[in-house]
Amino acid sequence: MSTTGHRTHEAGETTVDTDVIVVGAGPTGLLLAGDLAAAGLDVTLVERRPAGRSNLTRAFGVHARTLELLDTRGLADALEATGTKLTRMRLFGRLSLDLGRLPSRFDHLLITPQYEVERLLEQRAADAGVTFRHETALNGLRQDADGVTAELTGPGGTPLTLRARHLVGTDGHRSTVRTALGLPFPGSSVIRSIVLADVRLTDEPAGSLTVNGTGDSFTFIAPFGDGWYRVMGWDRTRQVPDSEPVDLEEVRALARRALGTDHGMHDARWISRFHSDERQVPAYRVGRVFLAGDAAHVHSPAGGQGMNTGLQDAANLSWKLIAVHRGEAPDPEALLDSYHSERHPVGAMVLRSSGALVRLAMAHTPATRALRAVATTVLGAVRPASAKAIGMISGLGISYAPAPGAGRTSGRRAPDVPLREGRLHELLRAGEFVLIAPDGAAPALPPLAPTTAARVVRATWKDPARRTTALVRPDGYVLWSSR
Template structure:
């Protein structure tokens, strides 16, 4: 085999690609990150919400506290005029929804990726790819338009809804547009909303307002009576009118720093892996912005995939193919669930007619009064309730003799928690070596069992 240029090519320097590349480089893997955009992070961004499980993943990389300082934590979500969800009940150190612009997430992840040695190639576009049993060859053009190739062991497409990687593979992206002519903007308000997170729908329109905490607000609106192509001009007057229709007031919004019109699709690739090429984030799945789960789902894709690729590349995996296939097995069902849940939320927001609106009111009332129902919904939206089967479940941030679990996970390695004075044996199927293992001790001497925690904070089943 010819000498490779790098171990992994990551296409796309959004949040998903940045986290994945940073993880791999921190694990000693050579990573080249290819991004079509020129250098510099734009603040023109749609994502604004970071959920509890994503904050836990960022905590395991030493980034969560700094990100929290950049935004506004929200502990209550009022849906359709009713106080429906109390996020302070979430079983996490991060019992809230953090409202912060996507560029703050990207800033931290890019800084980390650079510090771990990722080779950035901005202004570089993927033109094609081929693969065989040993390597992937990416055909790229650089900033000056000169074509060249990059040879790697693996390639990951994290290049968004119009993914060149997915298109080149010939993978379908089945689904449909669920809602057209959404208007999105960052604005200032003369009047402060009565709730930090404000959302309501009246049948012909819905609107959403959330604060960034620095005087700017993210506003999204939709008007059933104005369904026009994305290319149609949009201005602040249109958004003001939508907000007045849905919320009864526009809160004196002014000085939009950006505004756009877009449509929302529900789509998912049937496979996240084709040989040595994998997909993550919006390249693999895209759904409505309801619930703010898009960026979060992509970041959790990256957290799931990065340690598996690293284990395969370091020859730590007893069964490399099975480990890489488990990425599809674990994350594809999550993507499908997010499509269903976000689609249900947006359909409730668009409800028209007395029966549907009564059903929406009943759903909101149930969430505000029935704790098990609220806990299930909050677990799904926050990501804390995601499990990969009965044995592979999220492990909370346990206090241990050596410190918090998620502080120990910052080494990017498996953590073996055991009773004091014991040295339990690793399961034969564990894709790690004793030399790359963090050992920890229960604080409670009554605990006599051992627990092996994966680098992404999920339990590793002993019988696997």
Template sequence: MDHHLDTDVLVVGAGPTGLLLAGDLAASGARVTLIERRPQGIANMTRAFAVHARTLELLDARGLADDLVATGSRVTRMRLFRRLTFDLSRLPSRFPYLLVTPQYEVEKLLTQRALSTGVDVRHDTELRGLTQDADGVTASITGPEGAPATLRARYVVGTDGMRSSVRTTLGLPFPGSSVIRSLVLADVRLTEAPAELLTVNGVGDAFGFIAPFGDGWYRVMGWDRRRQVPDSEPVDLEEVRAIARRAFGTDFGMHDPRWISRFHSDERQAPAYRVNRVFLAGDAAHVHSPAGGQGMNTGLQDAANLSWKLAAVLRGDTAEPEALLDSYQAERHPVGAAVLRSSGAIIRLAMARGLFLRAARTLVPPLVTLMRPLSAKVMGMISGIGIAYGRDGARVPDLDLREGRLYELLRGGEFVLIAPAGTRPPLPPAAPVSPARLTRATWADPARRTVLLVRPDGYALPTGRASG
């Protein structure tokens, strides 16, 4: 046993993924150090704006969802390419909508939670190297003013974005390519509000996206095939207006921009999310096009999957710690690959130029809209509601139980064992949970005779029928 640990888990990167993970682990009793290369008070000028239903459920399980919902606008209908409409109000969730709110609102809530749970947050601190051994990981870092230091941790998680220093230090490849270049982003005010809360359209040589923040500001994203320039090329409001006019037929009277940026979007995924005692999550593990607004959401869901597993191993709650930690890769890597496929399909339809792709953009939307099972599957994937981890890893909705809502009971970060009234079933032998850290609940419906073990991330392990 290594008795010279500085911390149980070192998290590298204080974006939403790292903040959620660090807060979860500290709430479970672990010592957590979170380092971030940005100086304190420097805003993360982000492209993320959308929080999907599944992410809101996970935030609800941490008591944060209602506060976040109050910061943004609810979108109950998504309309793509003027032909493809998704009715999000049909999602089987307490949050049947897309929440449009800037990433800094998410980070604000998660930062407050991380600090309140005791996370040691260190800004202006950068990772320089990692060395692993059988007992832990030694991280070489530089702090403020470049002062060198080392930190010793049992585990390290890289949540430090596309240019992850953790991934680079591990020597992991990041295969993929740029899917689209010279995207422009702007936060603006509009003289004329769009008819739809979420406005998306593509015309082959240009596409545009507009979403409200709910406070009079709008996020605009656009692309023009005729102007493919490096990210360093200046961008002004007139360029954004011109793209909007091509994509929508109007620029909605854009004015008073508070932020304008140019960027490119890659599709990449690391082959491994775990290398011994070091893990990757969020953009450090996978990046993809902004279509569908799934980036930040996928990272937060990575964190929710990994945090309880690391916590269980740190507490000694599982007889098979390596198998439990390996399940992070087994469950989340396929999800990352699926997000790459779905977001890539949307962006390619938006950029369609050839005859076949233009025909697909014309024909596919009405077919998806008319075929309700297909539409539900697409909505389930984009919203995260439809994600499952095999037969024994189905998402559990927010059930009404005698003791209250399920996602309120999950706020303790523990497993919840649901059983019929009057029964007290034992835990499954292989369940990675201590009986002392288990919340027991009963079905509100007395006719239900099944037993359900719900993981801290809201996914279930069925345990059969109750006796007696």
């Protein structure tokens, strides 16, 4: 299926043909590129930064649904060895959410730096054959009926043209792909002058994520598990530009104000100041170009859902592009359109939920404090309410609209059920659909399946009492079930 080739123009500019161009080598782009290359597509990953990773990272939490997706790629266990598992989230001083109730093998929040996620995904992408082009910037793009042409500048200012059937922008909140498409990024800043630090503590808090606020300030602390802690804080009375210097004493003062103690913070290895926006692009697909991750949506850091949502975008899009490039999708355009129809509502939901959390943390008027008290009481006392909140934050509660006539479980996350051939997540590591049937049954693929019978992984329920049949998508959601 690969269209790979090279052409040299008279002016010295080189055109490289590939199947898919991915712009942006953060977690979203790395997972997507690795998936595509593992399926046999020729993939070029374009990144402005030089090769190598930095530990200057804001993302630090990996939720249960993301860990499940990494498990289906054989990476979850290695990632879990890099961080610490939190089974409870403490919010607003008195609300404690029990993650141990999550219906998953990963009944926790994993605290680990983003660079650990990138390290594993980058190695996987390289092993799969992704072509990396570092120190390369996108200048513009154009589309036609057959593909996308990307105009780039490589190392030393060398001009380069890449030609592909599809292009995906995973290049962050300042996305050059989004700008080249002329798409708006409506929204506003939800919170300014947030300070961030990675520190060591003399007086270590309890081993759970700690969040508290006074209305005029808030602070949270999360352990990485290696002796370092991530601290984030905000002060309503100190709203300054991102460029304003920040030192450890400012971080200590914020912690004392919100938590009553700074826990003896010392030896900061990184301190920065930033602001957080709530924005979402109106279209995740424009012709042959797609947007994913922060290029498509940004929101407050509350709930730690940013990197997770981007990785889940990538998992949703990758198998659809693979099916189209293989020529196996009954309706290619409808399948590619479903990326937007499934993931745009999820991005909107994350904006709402993370925005609600940060606004409750910032509550300072009597009315908003009363609202926070009510929300805290309900979430703490009403089990269905807390389960729904945890499900949304963890990603386990996300589902998609069922396909017509595809069965009542269509669009739902498939649990990691035990099968005679192994766990479902282990079988999904092939990157293909998994067809689960009762013992002795040999069902045909439903007509709507964007794959071929030769590629499907066939499995049998371990429980002989189960008589249903289910076709599970490569991203772990049910495409079709017999009832």
